[in-house]
Amino acid sequence: MNYDEFADLYDHQYDVYRDDLHFYGGVGERAGGPVLEVGAGTGRVTSFLARRGVNVTGLEPSARMIERAHERAAKDSLNMRFVQGDVRTFRLDERFETVIAPFNALMHLYTPNEQLQALENIHAHLKTGGSFVFDLYVPRFGKANTVRHEGETFHTPDGRRTDVFLVQRHDRPRQHITTEYHVDTTQPDGTLTRRHYTLTQRYYTRYEVEWLLRFAGFESPRVTGSFQGGPLEAGSDVMVFSTRAL
Numbered sequence: 001m002n003y004d005e006f007a008d009l010y011d012h013q014y015d016v017y018r019d020d021l022h023f024y025g026g027v028g029e030r031a032g033g034p035v036l037e038v039g040a041g042t043g044r045v046t047s048f049l050a051r052r053g054v055n056v057t058g059l060e061p062s063a064r065m066i067e068r069a070h071e072r073a074a075k076d077s078l079n080m081r082f083v084q085g086d087v088r089t090f091r092l093d094e095r096f097e098t099v100i101a102p103f104n105a106l107m108h109l110y111t112p113n114e115q116l117q118a119l120e121n122i123h124a125h126l127k128t129g130g131s132f133v134f135d136l137y138v139p140r141f142g143k144a145n146t147v148r149h150e151g152e153t154f155h156t157p158d159g160r161r162t163d164v165f166l167v168q169r170h171d172r173p174r175q176h177i178t179t180e181y182h183v184d185t186t187q188p189d190g191t192l193t194r195r196h197y198t199l200t201q202r203y204y205t206r207y208e209v210e211w212l213l214r215f216a217g218f219e220s221p222r223v224t225g226s227f228q229g230g231p232l233e234a235g236s237d238v239m240v241f242s243t244r245a246l
């Protein structure tokens, strides 16, 4: 999944998402050594950790997302490193105290082979006993095959207005959810331009993840249904997994 085309829209959509920041900030501070963030995107979480003095490296396949992350680092004078690579195949010489994969980064691994390859590679980059912490959304979807507007409207200082519309398709046998984004930008004179993006995510169930972790050499995880640590319940929006490399 190439995020290059999403890079400009991404920060508009998700810079306001802060639910996970204090949680991952705490994970990074407790690591007491180098932290690797897998699927670091434009550095939303990476920068939060760097600001707290955590020695953090962001792994990210999209050149354009990394470009945005570098812009953020320069603007805020932050010391953080970004490496271009894929979680399944990257190779770094160092071993990390902690690896994190915030905000559904593992949902771009579409088959059991890809998932296992990624988890084994993460394991290989962790010190023995090192932590691996990540979150995934709980599969629950809006109305499929229907155009929806979920309140995503952005205004820019030059008077432009951008509205995000989406249509989702659900492939249950593959556990894929594909979102087609129709992004409408209206100029002050009323002229409309539309861009179109497609994003496919592979969603997970809790016990599927637990088995995958065991298979890849991790201990049985702690699973919570929020970043504050409550149990995973029917109404939970996220599944937060914390485990260690055996």
Ligand SMILES: C[S@@+](CC[C@H](N)C(=O)[O-])C[C@H]1O[C@@H](n2cnc3c(N)ncnc32)[C@H](O)[C@@H]1O
Pocket (backbone or CB within 6 Å): 001, 002, 003, 014, 038, 039, 040, 041, 042, 043, 044, 045, 059, 060, 061, 062, 065, 085, 086, 087, 088, 101, 102, 103, 104, 105, 108
């Ligand atoms: C939803 S974004 C999360 C970005 C960032 N962690 C955050 O919290 O804002 C998912 C990120 O995973 C990255 N990604 C997709 N496939 C990947 C892969 N195979 N290996 C590593 N990262 C990947 C995408 O490029 C994207 O930046």
